[in-house]
Amino acid sequence: MLNSAAIPANEKQSNACYHCGEDCGTVPIKLDGKIFCCSGCKTVFEILSQSNACDYYKYEEHPGLKAGNPEVGSRYAYLDNDEIRQELLEFSEDGVSKVKLFIPAIHCSSCIWLLENLQRLNNGVMHSSVNFVKKEVIITFRDTELTLRQLVELLVAINYIPQLTLDSLQKGAKRKINYGIYYRLGVAGFCFGNIMLFSFPAYLSVNDSVENLLRQNFGLLNILFGIPVAFYSGSVFITSAYKGLKKRFVSIDVPIAIGILVLFFRSAYEIISGTGPGFMDSLAGLVFFLSIGRWYQDKTYQALSFERDYRSYFPVAVTLISEKGEESIIPIRNLKTGMRMLVRNQELVPADALLVKGDGSIDYSFVSGESSPVSKKSGDRVFAGGRQVGASIELIVEKEVAQSHLTELWNQDMTGGEKLTRWDSILDVISRYFTVMILLLSTVSGIFWWYYNPSMTFLVVTAILIVACPCALAMTYPFSLGGAMRVFGRNSFYLKRTGVVEALSKIDTIVFDKTGTITRNDGLGADFSTLESSDEQLHLISSLVRHSTHPASVAIYRQLQGFDALPVSGFSEVPAKGIEGLVNGHQLKIGSEEFITALKLNSSPGSRVFVSCDGKILGCIGISNQYREGMKEVLSELANRYELHLLSGDNDGELPYLLSFFPSRDHLNFNKSPKAKLEYIRNLKASGKRVLMIGDGLNDAGALRESDCGISIADDIYHFSPACDAILESGQFRNLPRFLDFSRTSMRIVFLSMGLSFLYNVVGLSFAITGNLSPVVSAILMPLSSVTIVAFVTVSVLISARFSQFEAK
């Protein structure tokens, strides 16, 4: 890891940016003999080298992330607002403040080093410590020397951008870590060890007075240690069984709870009455192993959130502007009807409002699924959640944030009818039969022994209940699916719970959202096949579209890379029409058909852009969504096994193309509102389908929640994604069929190991029914079954992961 000598040697051969490791292209920026891909990366390096913090580059090779545009401007001016600052700070006293910031960019040991050495960059920082798992940094600083805004801007300058959204203000709602499982595990392990020691004399067959004395005292000690095991560590199983029974639901915890209670009371009775040594060691072992299973199952991805709502999408503050043009910043919560606000390029419209100044071009792709921005004129109404693309606009608030269209949509989804219950887990089904079987078996053998040898009845019945305690069975599920979940996690597919693996294995219908799910989020594609132009004209086009932020311009510009920019004079952008300007002596116009030809012909909106040069029409450039890499393969592979549907909020412009991937026209749905999406899923479920929904935006939130399993797809998994069961990193989209396959493989492993654990139960029961279950047999059988099951399951999951060519390590 600290192999610093190897770095320069590599550097010479590769064209990798010293900071972020990305390819530097043909003209890298050079500084100090190092090369950088962009000015952003260079700036970060400069800051670090000035502050003597270049060790950053020694712990990892290319530790940074591409910095891109380092401009901050007044973006963080709201952090100077007292109210906002007080809410963000953990505490502030006597000039010392402490703040906890969520920084998704934390990813390696260099990050930890740099963020814990922030005092090198600024003397105002007193101490900082990183929580890598949660991707948080806690910074204590002297606010007389360094304001919160300066601190955040410092972090932004070194490209560790803290995520500040409305829900970072919700202090009370912050997740509290539940340490209960650790305590219960600790107590169970502690008692397990001691009880095993104190049970030792019970297994000696020597019979003298000293042995008896030890046996009695140690027996009492065992009861003492048994109490916390059964009623503290084991309480989760007992209460969960009780809660289930109250709802007339027999979970796997019922036979476990019966087992725990019977074990404890029979052992206590045996020890006190002096009739036997009791099964306290089995009890402690059982609870200890089960607690390990719980702990393994409950482990989650702490830095990810599967329960986000609109609050984590909205910014913290909003800029108000007076009629005279004076700007002020207030917390978004204080935004009231009638206020006049300023929304800059790439900023979010936080509340339903009326546009009063400027030309709006609002990108609603995240909220409604429409792929092209909607243009708004002065006097138009703008709904919350859209992102302004272009120059600043001024709006007058019509509704407060909590009552906006977007938030209502969210709340409506929350209460939009009772969700149909999901199917029972295989574990629940089995445990239901299992419990009935065991109760039946113990009754029958109880009756048999009552007539045959009444003194044995109590022993046999309790022995059956003890040995039937499905410890191994209860371990199969968390360990095999927990293992599968970890395999998924290492391949950038993050599940909320282990149960999601089972849900994935059972689905038969997949519903896709279009915008952002099967299409890429990072812009549109441009097709030049319908344009007749020379290279020189392409050069002119490239120079002109550089000046526009409209997605179509951005797409064209990206496609035409490699030209250096020519000066443009007289540039003008007519919203919703097009752009024009004088480039190198040529009058160039690019825009809609109407804009260029002054004729209104039937062309679907946004799909074609016309170009004219010096009054002569050159043709048009096709603008279309870019589909994700491997979309074709993924869809055709999935079509073999699943029924595929498309559910889009966008128009049906690309219907002909998509038709080839989906089985029938009826499965392709366009112009669907979020509510309609939810209804669609509900109808599919009502017709007996088991539905997997894959979406990305706020408009899919209802559908994701309604489906049997909802996967949210995201370019950056730490940024906003709607509430869901699993988050898939968009780069892994092509692996979707393999993930689904692997979920089925994991379930097969569950079945196999369940069969194995039944075998153990049969062996144990044969001892119990015949009245031969001694504490020794129980003490051997119980841990043996658990350990072998866990070993079998873990190894099988790893081997099958290797077989599916997943990264399993």
Added chain:
Amino acid sequence: MSVILVLVAFSVLLAGGFLAAFFWSVRNGQYDDTYSASVRILFDDDLPVEKTQTETTPASLMNEQSPNQ
């Protein structure tokens, strides 16, 4: 032989002490982030290649402020 009972009492007390230590470490948040600590221990106080501009402070501790700016 009753000395064994005394010893048992001691051993239980000792083990209880370790249990208490475990509880304390959990509550103290030592299991919250098991990754950073494993990396942090490998950081040198100052890698020798770089020389501080003004005066070389050989072993600058974590909390100490470096005298630049």
